[in-house]
Amino acid sequence: MLPVSFVSLGLLAFTTVARAVTVSVSATASHPIPTTLWGQMYESGDGGLYGELLQNRAFQQVTPGTSGALNAWQAVNGATISVIKETVPVSPALPNALHVVIPSGRTGQVGFANTGYFGIKVTAGSTYTASFFYRFPTASSFRGNAVISLQTTGGQVLASTTAALSGAQTTWQQVTVTLNPTTTPSSTSNRFVIALDGAAASGQTVNFAMLSLFPPTFKNRPNGMRADIAQALVEMGPSFFRFPGGNNLEGGTVAQRWQWNATVGPLVNRPGRQGDWGYVNTDGLGILEYLQWCEDANMQPIMAVWAGFALGGTSVAEAALGPYIQQAIDQINFVIGDPTKSAPAALRASLGHPAPFALTYVEVGNEDFFAATSYVYRWKDFVNALKAQFPNLHFIATTNINNPVLTPKPTEYDVHVYQTPTWFAQNSFFYDSIARDGTKYFEGEYAAISTNSSDIFGSPATGRLTFPTMQSSTGEAAFMTGLERNSDIVFAAAYAPLLNHVSASQWTPNLVSFDAGAVYRSTSFYVQKLFSLNRGDQYIPSTLPSSTGTLFWSVVRATATQEIIIKVSNTVGTSAPLTFVLPFNTVASSGTVQVIQGSATTSNTPTNPNAAVPVTNSVSTGKTFTYNAPGFSVSVIRLVAH
Numbered sequence: 151m152l153p154v155s156f157v158s159l160g161l162l163a164f165t166t167v168a169r170a171v172t173v174s175v176s177a178t179a180s181h182p183i184p185t186t187l188w189g190q191m192y193e194s195g196d197g198g199l200y201g202e203l204l205q206n207r208a209f210q211q212v213t214p215g216t217s218g219a220l221n222a223w224q225a226v227n228g229a230t231i232s233v234i235k236e237t238v239p240v241s242p243a244l245p246n247a248l249h250v251v252i253p254s255g256r257t258g259q260v261g262f263a264n265t266g267y268f269g270i271k272v273t274a275g276s277t278y279t280a281s282f283f284y285r286f287p288t289a290s291s292f293r294g295n296a297v298i299s300l301q302t303t304g305g306q307v308l309a310s311t312t313a314a315l316s317g318a319q320t321t322w323q324q325v326t327v328t329l330n331p332t333t334t335p336s337s338t339s340n341r342f343v344i345a346l347d348g349a350a351a352s353g354q355t356v357n358f359a360m361l362s363l364f365p366p367t368f369k370n371r372p373n374g375m376r377a378d379i380a381q382a383l384v385e386m387g388p389s390f391f392r393f394p395g396g397n398n399l400e401g402g403t404v405a406q407r408w409q410w411n412a413t414v415g416p417l418v419n420r421p422g423r424q425g426d427w428g429y430v431n432t433d434g435l436g437i438l439e440y441l442q443w444c445e446d447a448n449m450q451p452i453m454a455v456w457a458g459f460a461l462g463g464t465s466v467a468e469a470a471l472g473p474y475i476q477q478a479i480d481q482i483n484f485v486i487g488d489p490t491k492s493a494p495a496a497l498r499a500s501l502g503h504p505a506p507f508a509l510t511y512v513e514v515g516n517e518d519f520f521a522a523t524s525y526v527y528r529w530k531d532f533v534n535a536l537k538a539q540f541p542n543l544h545f546i547a548t549t550n551i552n553n554p555v556l557t558p559k560p561t562e563y564d565v566h567v568y569q570t571p572t573w574f575a576q577n578s579f580f581y582d583s584i585a586r587d588g589t590k591y592f593e594g595e596y597a598a599i600s601t602n603s604s605d606i607f608g609s610p611a612t613g614r615l616t617f618p619t620m621q622s623s624t625g626e627a628a629f630m631t632g633l634e635r636n637s638d639i640v641f642a643a644a645y646a647p648l649l650n651h652v653s654a655s656q657w658t659p660n661l662v663s664f665d666a667g668a669v670y671r672s673t674s675f676y677v678q679k680l681f682s683l684n685r686g687d688q689y690i691p692s693t694l695p696s697s698t699g700t701l702f703w704s705v706v707r708a709t710a711t712q713e714i715i716i717k718v719s720n721t722v723g724t725s726a727p728l729t730f731v732l733p734f735n736t737v738a739s740s741g742t743v744q745v746i747q748g749s750a751t752t753s754n755t756p757t758n759p760n761a762a763v764p765v766t767n768s769v770s771t772g773k774t775f776t777y778n779a780p781g782f783s784v785s786v787i788r789l790v791a792h
């Protein structure tokens with residue numbers, strides 16, 4: 151075997167290029183790649199994945215009379231607005247309403263506006279659906295039009311329509327209209343306005359509740375997903391979607407936990423809840439919307455059930471677990487139950503989905519290593535009850551592996567890690583040393599979030615990243631080659647967190663960032679996409695990388711196309727040659743390489759969203775070939791070889 155040609159030997163002699171690492175590839179596969187391997191972890195979607203454009207649309211979980219209750223709302227042209235506790239609420243779930251008084255002596259359009267989630271994107275040619283409930287708390291002789299519009303902050307009307315309001319309407323009436331902008335403003339600083347003619351409505355008082363504004367959604371689902379964000383997520387080719395959390399499952403208190411039954415049915419029936427990331431969740435993106443999204447995006451759900459622990463530190467006593475276990479059983483029946491046998495399943499059928507959804511994995515809690523002592527009984531009682539009802543489901547434990555020892559023995563664990571890029575590279579062998587005892591692993595949250603090993607969760611000043619960088623993304627890719635190698639026991643893996651509104655960040659870095667107008671795919675997003683779209687179906691062993699080195703690889707086969715797929719992560723700034731030796735009879739003389747590269751600090755940001763994106767080139771291949779991995783790069787080489 152000649153590892154390199156005489157020509158390249160000559161080049162090597164005159165340059166500082168390192169000696170090529172030789173990677174000998176095995177002739178036979180060691181194990182199939184699980185079809186679930188790459189997917190997404192998700193929690194809480196208001197102002198992001200969920201398509202609703204109005205923030206604080208239903209005054210859920212706010213304190214009436216406070217300025218905080220008016221978050222994202224503002225008066226227009228002298229109206230007096232406040233959030234009140236309604237004497238006749240629009241629904242038991244929504245006790246509050248917007249109380250609007252048109253003072254006497256005003257002229258022109260007087261009303262109120264919503265500024266959206268830090269702006270509203272308005273696009274000419276798109277149809278926006280707006281709706282609201284109104285009632286006059288005191289009957290009046292008023293008859294007139296409400297003008298419903300989209301406007302720039304400067305007052306330019308982008309789309310407008312009217313709806314007749316009647317002062318005789320003292321019970322709640324829903325109004326639905328469409329708005330068709332004919333111009334696309336240059337900015338997203340726009341607002342949604344409802345106004346009355348000041349002179350005609352002088353002195354009138356009107357209450358409004360459950361207001362909504364939707365753009366066209368992904369696959370045009372009513373109450374669906376924001377199309378550009380959904381498109382970015384689908385583009386990664388995820389095979390699963392973990393929901394509803396994450397911390398956001400747990401609630402600060404037991405009462406604030408995520409409850410499936412508070413997230414179904416008409417939007418007016420959803421009370422919303424104080425989420426775990428500092429803001430109120432509308433629960434407009436409820437359990438049915440999550441499941442529908444999984445179907446639309448061709449992903450399987452990895453669904454969590456609340457397991458008796460709230461983030462504030464409360465573990466429910468074992469004797470008191472019964473109702474929570476029943477609620478978990480009901481939640482699962484909503485997803486997969488038989489409508490003729492289960493009320494939650496009958497509810498699903500009544501909401502338009504009589505067939506059960508596909509469900510294999512149920513996660514019991516979240517990060518219960520924070521409450522490991524009580525998890526011993528919580529796991530036992532939840533899983534014994536759930537297994538009895540649903541013998542075909544797999545239940546995922548969320549404590550550290552075998553610490554504490556759980557009964558029944560978990561068949562799956564969810565493992566989380568936030569660390570430095572170097573840690574990820576050096577721990578790409580983590581699963582190589584885990585016992586093959588039948589237990590499978592879900593690397594349910596991982597990300598390189600800091601370059602400072604003394605301060606993983608610190609500030610940008612001490613190394614915490616705002617956006618993924620090529621250094622963090624190559625560290626993750628190194629780790630992912632280890633996940634692929636160990637995919638006989640690692641059945642699923644997801645970067646976390648998934649989404650970040652750049653005007654309201656709570657945790658950085660994230661896989662995908664966005665604002666009201668656009669979506670920004672990070673370098674780590676492209677790494678996830680490269681692995682996911684090139685996952686193959688068989689793992690092929692090869693010479694192992696050095697666990698203390700900086701260059702990592704994995705080799706898989708795509709049986710259907712008779713291809714070998716080689717992934718390489720170079721986690722440092724110096725390029726590095728690798729010589730691959732392939733033992734197959736037929737090996738193409740050329741293939742393709744998709745490569746993303748940059749400097750250590752290259753990030754895709756709102757101001758430079760395409761600083762590093764994958765580029766596809768052809769590459770010379772053969773039974774022996776050398777590939778030079780650029781500094782801070784992830785490469786995917788595909789060639790026909792069999």
Ligand SMILES: *[C@@H]1O[C@H](CO)[C@@H](O)[C@H](O)[C@H]1NC(C)=O
Nearest residue numbers: 409411412413421473476477
């Ligand atoms: C959801 O169900 C639980 C019982 O499992 C009940 O206590 C709660 O009130 C319900 N919530 C809503 C909003 O229906």
Ligand SMILES: *[C@@H]1O[C@H](CO)[C@@H](O)[C@H](O)[C@H]1NC(C)=O
Nearest residue numbers: 602603604605608611612613
């Ligand atoms: C790393 O974090 C530690 C602990 O916060 C801090 O003292 C140190 O200055 C940081 N190093 C750098 C290079 O920022």
